[in-house]
Amino acid sequence: MNTSRRSFLASLSAALGAAALAPGVRGAAARPPRILLRSSWQTVNIGDIAHTPGVLTLLQTHLPEAEIMLWPSSVADGVAEMLRRNFPKVQIVQGAALKAAFAECDFLLHGSGPSLVAQKDLAKWRAATGKPYGIYGITLGALDAEARELINNAKFIFFRDSVSLQFAKDHGVTCPVMEFGPDGAFGVKLRNDAAAEQFLRAHELEDGKFLCCIARLRNTPYWKIKPGHAFDAKKHARNEAMKEHDLAPLRAAIAAVVRQTKLKVLICPEDSSQMQINKENLVDKLPADVLPRVVWREHYWLTDEALSTYVRSAGLFGCEMHSPIMCIGNGIPAIVCRWQEQTSKGFMWRDIGLGEWLFNLDEESEIPGLVPAVLAMAKDPAAAKAKAAKARAFVEQRQRETMAIVKQALPKA
Secondary structure, eight states, X not given: OOHHHHHHHHHHXXXXXXXXXSTTOBTTBOOOOEEEEEEOOOSSBHHHHHHHHHHHHHHHHHOTXXXXXXXXXXXXXXXXXXXXXXXXXXXXXXXXXXXXXXXXXXXXXXXXXXXXXXXXXXHHHHHHHOOOEEEEEEOOOOOOHHHHHHHHTSSOEEESSHHXXXXXHHTXXXXXXXXXXXXXXXXXOOOOHHHHHHHHHHTTOOTTSEEEEEOXXXXXXXXXXXXXXXXXXXXXXXXXXXXXXXXXHHHHHHHHHHHHSSOEXXXXXXXXXHHHHHHHHTGGGSOTTTGGGEEEOOSOOOHHHHHHHHTTSSOEEESOSHHHHHHHHXXXXXXXXXXXXXXXXXGHHHHTTOGGGEEETTSGGGGGGHHHHHHHHHHOHHHHHHHHHHHHHHHHHHHHXXXXXXXXXXXXO
């Protein structure tokens, strides 16, 4: 154990001892349960931002009596302000405030993510407090000895895709509750209607009369959007090799929508690298007759404005995951393209009954189906919305069931 961790645990132990003697602690007096949510992994992607307000909404809906503290990795770039506007009772704790949060909170909840993102922090919580914890809506594709022990000792783990659940079972994970549990971002209800309406008016996009489209590369070029990330020549080469293969089908779908329907297409980003990716690989390569009914969003946005835009659209298609998740969580049709570099998360579309709207671009036989699927969504909005509503109902049922398990796992007063 390194010196800094030893010092943290020693000071925390003293704080825990003091808290045990203080009035109002759980068990000594009636008070609400306190949950420490470990989430908010980064702000360069509206999906990573969305995990937190999604889970906060679920907690406030299903466990309204609980007091919630948020332990984030990053809430910069206007995200903290957005969260405070929408969740004024949630305390954001970082730095020195974590010592008190460890002492005061009864339970740690690891939020949704691409893996056991905060593995080291779960280990720190377990070693320092001995208090219970659970894991909500992650993908799992790798497992070391520490992760296995942490998961086995959790009260529950919910996997956001069935492939991850099977991986855990195949690798001997024995957590007492292991189930499919939807990604937390399905719960997002944020809105910034004023910003969305201003943008839509400026670009003559009418409610229900446009589709959204998002392109991405096989590997997110973090070296362009996050300070300190070194250029990765291998990932860049893979991006360059596959971008035409992966994104030409999106261009074909855009052209088909414009030529065969009255809808427009808004090309928009999920992360802050994608404005350029969208421009170079979609907009700049579209046929001249298609361009007049295509709008390119050239600026990044936050989750609230994005969702206010999505709910005014007729649907979304593209190569991202969390914009579709937020769409389905709000009853908007969404088609997903995926590939192996994105982990197994895309297979959640099959898990929630939307297999016909999932296209695995690593399977050449699936690619020709994309354009017909997008056209069907565009031409029969009632059927598309009915399909989205059915998936949403399934997700909401699982949200109720998983939140009941979270509630049951909290220490009793």
